[in-house]
Amino acid sequence: MDLISLHDIPESxxxxxxxxxxxxxxxxxxxxxxxxxxxxxxVMHAIxxxxxxxxxxxxxxxxxxxxxxxxxxxxSVAPVDWLRLKKDQNFxxxxxxxxxxxxxxxxxxxxxxxPFGEFGMLSVTRDCSKDEWIKLRNNVMIDLQQAAAHIHDxxxxxxxxxxxxxHPNLSKRELEVLQWLAAGKSQQDVADILNISTRxxxxxxxxxxxxxVALTTSQAVGRAIGMxxxxxx
Amino acid sequence: MILTIDALNxxxxxTVLEDMFQLRARVFAGRLGWDVTIADGKEIDQFDKMxxxxxxxxxxxxxxxxxxxxxxxxxxxxxxxxxxxxxxxEPPVRSPNIWESTRFCVDTQRIKSEDSKTTVxxxxxxxxxxxxxxxxxxGITDIITVIDPVMDRxxxxxxxxxxxxxxxxxxxGKVSALxxxxxxxxxxxxxxxxxxxxxxxxxxxEDEAVAKIEALxxxxxxxxxxxxxxxxxxxxxxxxxxxxxxEREAALAxxxxxxxxxxxxxxxxx
Numbered sequence: 315m316d317l318i319s320l321h322d323i324p325e326s327x328x329x330x331x332x333x334x335x336x337x338x339x340x341x342x343x344x345x346x347x348x349x350x351x352x353x354x355x356x357v358m359h360a361i362x363x364x365x366x367x368x369x370x371x372x373x374x375x376x377x378x379x380x381x382x383x384x385x386x387x388x389x390s391v392a393p394v395d396w397l398r399l400k401k402d403q404n405f406x407x408x409x410x411x412x413x414x415x416x417x418x419x420x421x422x423x424x425x426x427x428x429p430f431g432e433f434g435m436l437s438v439t440r441d442c443s444k445d446e447w448i449k450l451r452n453n454v455m456i457d458l459q460q461a462a463a464h465i466h467d468x469x470x471x472x473x474x475x476x477x478x479x480x481h482p483n484l485s486k487r488e489l490e491v492l493q494w495l496a497a498g499k500s501q502q503d504v505a506d507i508l509n510i511s512t513r514x515x516x517x518x519x520x521x522x523x524x525x526x527v528a529l530t531t532s533q534a535v536g537r538a539i540g541m542x543x544x545x546x547x
Numbered sequence: 548m549i550l551t552i553d554a555l556n557x558x559x560x561x562t563v564l565e566d567m568f569q570l571r572a573r574v575f576a577g578r579l580g581w582d583v584t585i586a587d588g589k590e591i592d593q594f595d596k597m598x599x600x601x602x603x604x605x606x607x608x609x610x611x612x613x614x615x616x617x618x619x620x621x622x623x624x625x626x627x628x629x630x631x632x633x634x635x636x637e638p639p640v641r642s643p644n645i646w647e648s649t650r651f652c653v654d655t656q657r658i659k660s661e662d663s664k665t666t667v668x669x670x671x672x673x674x675x676x677x678x679x680x681x682x683x684x685x686g687i688t689d690i691i692t693v694i695d696p697v698m699d700r701x702x703x704x705x706x707x708x709x710x711x712x713x714x715x716x717x718x719x720g721k722v723s724a725l726x727x728x729x730x731x732x733x734x735x736x737x738x739x740x741x742x743x744x745x746x747x748x749x750x751x752x753e754d755e756a757v758a759k760i761e762a763l764x765x766x767x768x769x770x771x772x773x774x775x776x777x778x779x780x781x782x783x784x785x786x787x788x789x790x791x792x793x794e795r796e797a798a799l800a801x802x803x804x805x806x807x808x809x810x811x812x813x814x815x816x817x
Contacts, residue, residue, distance in 0.1 A: 389553075389554035390553055390554060391553065391598065391618060391619055391646070392553065392600050392617075392681070392684075392685040393685050393686065394555070398555070424686075425619075426621055426622075427619050427621055429622060429627075455686030456686045456688060458686055459644050459686040459687070460643055460644065462643060483638040484638065485637040485638050487713075510711050511711055513689070513711065513728070514710055514728055517642075517728055518640075520640075520688070520689075521640040521641055521642045523642075524641050524643065
């Protein structure tokens with residue numbers, strides 16, 4: 315099943331929550347949460363699928379000040395599996411009460427850093443055995459990285475100043491690849507034409523997708539045409 | 548063995564990190580002659596303050612024999628801010644599925660000099676396996692890595708040829724530098740493993756690593772000479788051969804440090 319793009323969810327107050335729910339449905343997680351900070355506007359964003367009861371408890375007890383899933387991911391390049399945090403003295407302080415609200419302690423937090431010091435993290439959780447968790451995690455990590463970047467980019471661009479600062483800065487090679495794809499060539503064709511490997515074409519496509527805030531290649535091609543970066547095929 | 552160190556566990560490995568920064572100083576300032584900042588014999592730059600992950604190759608005595616550092620391409624990284632000449636004015640690759648690996652190096656001196664159980668080629672391959680497996684686990688599909696042409700040849704020869712390059716090769720210090728692309732697929736990992744004959748798990752568990760370091764610290768430095776008579780003779784010889792006062796003091800200090808082992812009967816009764 316493919317993840318829907320935030321472009322496809324109509325502008326509304328709860329579109330980010332809907333997106334997180336979609337992540338949970340697509341990859342079989344119980345809950346998801348995104349937290350982000352943009353130093354440009356100094357604004358904090360928090361979007362969660364957790365129950366109102368758990369949100370209220372979390373807030374009333376100031377758990378965000380000790381929650382190791384947040385504090386560890388802030389200092390990490392790699393996603394932080396919560397299994398790694400079990401020895402943290404604050405782990406049980408968050409996950410013992412969480413259990414009362416039906417939230418398990420298997421999860422992972424994916425940090426995303428932006429070029430201007432923006433920082434965001436996507437957390438997902440599922441109440442299951444350790445073996446089941448590791449299997450699920452390994453199957454979806456590539457997609458989860460993309461989902462984390464996708465919601466992060468959208469939330470950051472929701473601020474007028476950041477939207478102004480953001481230019482989809484594509485390299486000549488990325489534009490060249492998109493132009494051939496717009497002309498209907500396959501990635502293999504593009505590789506042959508440009509005399510590079512298909513895997514390298516794929517790298518340029520991934521980078522172009524990220525810069526155009528697109529989840530799929532056809533969305534990226536569409537947006538690039540819309541922005542007059544390339545010509546329609 | 549490969550140990551991964553990041554901001555979450557770095558407090559447990561101060562000596563390994565120190566060893567790693569010293570190796571980087573020897574390689575990048577010394578051998579390659581790059582314009583890097585050395586302080587206190589260690590090469591540390593602005594990106595080390597951004598909580599990167601380090602992939603560190605260790606020998607059986609927990610000496611650092613290889614290392615690399617990874618950063619997200621989504622945020623600040625070396626190709627944008629330091630190696631921008633390689634990109635030749637072009638914007639960098641940015642993707643949540645692509646990491647940048649830099650400061651990739653192997654301690655060729657240590658491996659070649661001692662009666663090492665490994666070779667430069669094997670140590671390089673083991674480090675590559677470590678980087679690729681660690682990245683794959685994090686949902687990373689490709690690595691963009693800044694290397695010198697010698698390392699590029701090593702990769703090609705070890706069935707680990709980059710699938711492409713980004714930007715151009717530029718002069719850097721005594722050599723030149725280029726940005727190569729490597730996919731983190733099972734296929735590549737098994738090829739590198741097969742080439743170097745690496746079997747089983749290369750990753751060293753964090754707790755196991757701490758236990759090994761502690762055990763090594765407790766082991767007395769002289770292990771071969773366990774006969775107290777031989778040790779006693781050695782110490783006396785060192786004291787007799789001392790030419791200066793400081794040499795004599797050092798020899799006396801050694802004998803006193805080894806006193807427990809020199810008098811096994813005495814220590815057994817206490």
